[in-house]
Amino acid sequence: MPGITRTRPLIAKASVLLALLAGFASAHALDLKQAVIVTPPNLSGPERKAMTMLIEEIEKRTQVRLLTITAWPSSNAPVVAVGPRSELAKFAGPYAKELLAVRKASGPEGYRLCVKRGAASSGVFVIGDDARGVLFGIGRLLRELHMSSGNVTLADDLDLATAPKYPLRGHQLGYRPKTHSYDAWDLPVWEQYIRDLAVFGCNAIELIPPRSDDAADSPHFPRPPMEMMTGMSGLADSYGLDVWVWYPALDKDYSDPQTVAFALREWGEVFSKLPRLDAVFVPGGDPGRTPPKLLMALLAKQTENLHRYHPQAQMWVSPQGFTQTWWDEFMTIVREEQPAWLTGIVFGPQVRLDTVKLRALLPAKYQLRHYPDITHNRQCQFPVADWDTAFAIAEARECVNPRPRAFANIFRIFQPPTIGFITYSEGCNDDVNKAVWSGLGWDSDRDVTEILRDYGRYFIGDQFADDFAQGVLALEENWHGPVLANKGIETTWQKFQAMERAGGPKLRTNWRFQMAMFRAACDAYVQQRLAYEQELERAALLLLQPAPEKGALAVLDAAQATLDRALTNRVAPELREQISVFGEALFQSIRMQLSVSRHRAIASDRGATLDTIDLPLNNRLWLAARFQTIRSLPDESARLAAIREVVNWTDPGPGGFYDDLGDLMRQPHLVRNPNPAADPSNLESAFVGFADQKGRLAEPDNLEDALRFSWLNHAETLRGTPLRMHYDHLDPNASYRVRVVYGGDSLQKLIRLVANDDVEIHLLMPKPQPIKPVEFSIPRAATARGELTLSWNGDAALGGNGRGCQVSEVWLIKESPAPAR
Helix, strand or coil: CHHHHHHHHHHHHHHHHHHHHHHHHHHCEEECCCCEEECCCCCCHHHHHHHHHHHHHHHHHHCCCCEEECCCCCCCCCEEEEEEHHHHHHHCHHHHHHHHHCCCCCCCCCEEEEEEECCCCEEEEEEECCHHHHHHHHHHHHHHCEEECCEEEEECCCEEEECCCCCEEEEECCCCCCCCCHHHCCHHHHHHHHHHHHHCCCCEEEECCCCCCCCCCCCCCCCCHHHHHHHHHHHHHHCCCEEEEECCCCCCCCCCHHHHHHHHHHHHHHHHHCCCCCEEEEECCCCCCCCHHHHHHHHHHHHHHHHHHCCCCEEEEECCCCCHHHHHHHHHHHHHHCCCCCCEEEECCCCCCCHHHHHHHCCCCCEEEECCECCCCCCCCCCCCCCCHHHHHHCCCCCCCCCHHHHHHHHHHHCCCCCEEEEECCCHHHHHHHHHHHHHHHCCCCCHHHHHHHHHHHHHCHHHHHHHHHHHHHHHHHCCCCHHHCCHHHHHHHHHHHHHHHHHHHHHCCHHHHHHHHHHHHHHHHHHHHHHHHHHHHHHHHHHCCHHHHCHHHHHHHHHHHHCHHHHCCCCHHHHHHHHHHHHHHHHHHCCCCCHHHHCCCCCCCCCHHHHCCCCCCCHHHHHHHHHHHHCCCCHHHHHHHHHHHHCCCCCCCCCEEEECCCCCCCCCECCCCCHHHCCCCCCCCEEEECCCHHHCCCCCCCCCCCCHHHCEEEEECCCCCEEEEECCCCCCCCEEEEEECCCCCCCCEEEEEECCCEEEEEEEECCCCCCEEEEEECHHHHCCCCEEEEEECCCCCCCCCCCEEECEEEEEECCCCCCC
């Protein structure tokens, strides 16, 4: 047939091309499965540990165990030569002279990684500028290797010399009940995880003492906290990594000499038991509520205490959560007294300024460290921008959260004035984020996609390096903007399913892949549930409209039955079952606690996604509560009036306007930052925030706390930054009033409203509890030009997290003119 005749040459040509490409690739890949490792005979302890890591991590992925010798072999076997530059002549064999002659620029912790081919033998060289350079050079080699069962290859044109941009690149690893996985890990798991972090350039870990703002025990603890802390300190030391301790000052009154004496004994006991301790970081708040003068006096004594056991260890402090008064007191001490015992200041959550402004205020003698929260998604330092309420409810604050591009932006904004970072983490949910921060800490200009390819190649498998990287980027895109408008969510889920099919049983047991599958499945499930439950609510409200003809009680029953289909006729049950399977697999593989009842997670908002994934995504509970109230009304006219209020809830009337400020599609009058990416911590910008889960967890027979869906979200600003709405095209001859719902997670905080910056609508006032709409008249002069700006603000001197200026719903209602007399 003519069509087939034309196709055959094309197929033949394509086959030849593929064969040529395969030959080209193999010709430029150095086969290392028969290689031997050559090292100098006198490696240091951390260098020997790094060598063990190299051998074992290759064997885990390939079933090939490379032999180690201390002299260049006489055979032609390929060589992996590893050691410090100072010992190069002892391990580089015939290439020593050439490598010594050319020293490529690197620096502390730096290394050169290169391939040399010769007539007799070929060599891969890892040349560390120091012991850590050996470790990180090995880590880079592991990330560059192409490994599969029985195979180890490396591109033979590899030649790079590099050193880290930031001297501090670490992650907090808190063994405490509040975390959703760490509290179940024993020392072998910790060693593996510390190894994994080091492979991506991490040079420090931060531990938490036995007493913190947490429970004293966990049902998952494999050993007592002090024993584990000692063991983790020893593990880090064995790899040559720095050990920090995050040590909150929690006692009630440090003006009491007995309290100070107790703290010195308690802290000293911890310090004395740690085999390595390089620095102590004491947060000024979150937790802690000690005035700066007393706190700094305590830390002066604790520094002396620390130096009894670790003479070179440093003391750091953060001004987290300070009120304006405390901030001023703290800065006076730092700037004017300049205590000699203090090494530096930590910038973390709830600090009033950004790193650039803070660095400008500090004396040059003090270093600045970053303490970024990479584990939380909402009610945190760097909330997910424009997160849909459905995700905020169903996946909550601590779910699996790879955010590579967002954190690359955050890194490049906040890191430059600092010496580096130790991130805030509460479990393995943020594992990708750790790799991104470590990678950028080494090379801040590196494309995060390349970091993710390294992550995919090393942790997931060589064949999935790019697919997994693109999948992680797609997971981040899933969270951008309204759920129902995001067509990529289902595609992302299909992408991970395809990887699972290709990877087989081995991939299915990989906890990092399990986390990605779990998130992709959750995203797809939330999207399907949201579409279904929103449609059920629309149908239920339509059923209420003929109440005058059919009777209030009859339409209430019909509407309730429709809403209850979310429970009696659930959407996507097969997908929901897969989520449960993934959740159980994660508990078995990495002890990720995704349910309070099944896995004994500490709380539903601490990563227990299996407990939040089915929370209502519409007004079902609030409507059920309203229906109960309406049924109890004494007469039909009252019931019909109450039904009209429910049906017309968002109607502002003729000439009016309505905004649901937490709904990305229904906030047309909210004044947003035109460049929100420049202010990812929202220090000066309005952003979407969320209430706690209390109203979502109400059961059908206990609905007192049920909230409207629109009260579970809000627009907010921090501290004194105004939250603004702007209206134009108003009737200059009309009078207006504003109806507002003050929702949020800080109902005890005061809020103020002004018009056009100079017309007081109400003074600082408490928010109504329980939540309900309140109304205020707008002076006619404020709208006389046909425009209006409403501005809310909280207390500018507020400490803590700074939240409180939170507004859920706003109606601007045009009042009907008074009847003519």
